[in-house]
Amino acid sequence: xxxxxxxxxxxxxxxxxxxxxxxxxxxxxxxxxxxxxxxxxxxxxxxxxxxxxxxxxxxxxxxxxxxxxxxxxxxxxxxxxxxxxxxxxxxxxxxxxxxxxxxxxxxxxx
Amino acid sequence: xxxxxxxxxxxxxxxxxxxxxxxxxxxxxxxxxxxxxxxxxxxxxxxxxxxxxxxxxxxxxxxxxxxxxxxxxxxxxxxxxxxxxxxxxxxxxxxxxxxxxxxxxxxxxxxxx
Numbered sequence: 381x382x383x384x385x386x387x388x389x390x391x392x393x394x395x396x397x398x399x400x401x402x403x404x405x406x407x408x409x410x411x412x413x414x415x416x417x418x419x420x421x422x423x424x425x426x427x428x429x430x431x432x433x434x435x436x437x438x439x440x441x442x443x444x445x446x447x448x449x450x451x452x453x454x455x456x457x458x459x460x461x462x463x464x465x466x467x468x469x470x471x472x473x474x475x476x477x478x479x480x481x482x483x484x485x486x487x488x489x490x
Numbered sequence: 491x492x493x494x495x496x497x498x499x500x501x502x503x504x505x506x507x508x509x510x511x512x513x514x515x516x517x518x519x520x521x522x523x524x525x526x527x528x529x530x531x532x533x534x535x536x537x538x539x540x541x542x543x544x545x546x547x548x549x550x551x552x553x554x555x556x557x558x559x560x561x562x563x564x565x566x567x568x569x570x571x572x573x574x575x576x577x578x579x580x581x582x583x584x585x586x587x588x589x590x591x592x593x594x595x596x597x598x599x600x601x602x603x
Contacts, residue, residue: 384532423580423594424533468532475546477523478582478592480532 383407384471386481394489399456401484403469406450412472413445415454417465418483424468428454459488493517494583496595503571503602511566511598515583521545522564523592524556527578539564568600576602 384405393399401415412431416424430436430443430452442455452471456463466483473479493516503509515522521540525533535548539558553569562583568575578599582592 386532388530423578423597426591426593429591470532477535477538477546477548478525478533479535480525482530482532 382481383479384469384481386467386469386484388482388484390485390487392487392489393459395459395461397459397488399459399463399486399488401454401456401467401469401486403452403454403481404450405452405469405471405479407471407473407479408447408450409474410471411474413443413452414470414472414478415441415443415452416468416470416480417463418468419465427467456486459486461488461490464488494581494593494595496579496581496598498598499596500599501601503600505571505573505602507571508567508569509571509600511568511579511581511600513564513566513581513583513595515562515564515581516593519583519585519593520562521584522558522562523582523584524564524566525580525582526550526575527580527597528574529577533580536566571602573602576600 414429415427418424428443436443440457444453468483469481470478495514523538524536527533537547542558558564578597584592
């Protein structure tokens, strides 16, 4: 079992729709969870981080964390073509390193 | 713009050669982590440096080594390059070893031929 798992996609949504990206992790002791966006050929860019169970909203983005189910998700409302990218879920281990999933490719079609 | 600078941006090396990649961390950050990202994969943790000492290492062979300098900039050295070392190498700087907000440099694209 991979430490952090994501569906590689691609996930295709029409412009204006809600995109839902999901991630599961194996280490129950994980405390910090991150979503990064990565455009092709570029480095990852932090979108959001979340520490507590529940929802955290920032503009069009909402991160959701359920530690009991070891599940993290990212919702993107009113998706735009510029949101088309790979979204990386990362979990901070108790040794202080970020463990990444393989990423989900999102395509937002005009 | 994150304030984390990597050099060079692109590099082509021959199998068996050695390479040094450099990273200047963001002002105020004392922790640098290095990651390898193969095409189509997520970044894989190589190692982390905190105040000039190695502070954790991923599943990479000893031919991957590093340094952190007093100004908190860092180097990644790879000896005896193999074709599979071709990847995007990313460094991330942060202010704590918890990586609560790690900012990535633009990466170095290494191609081994």
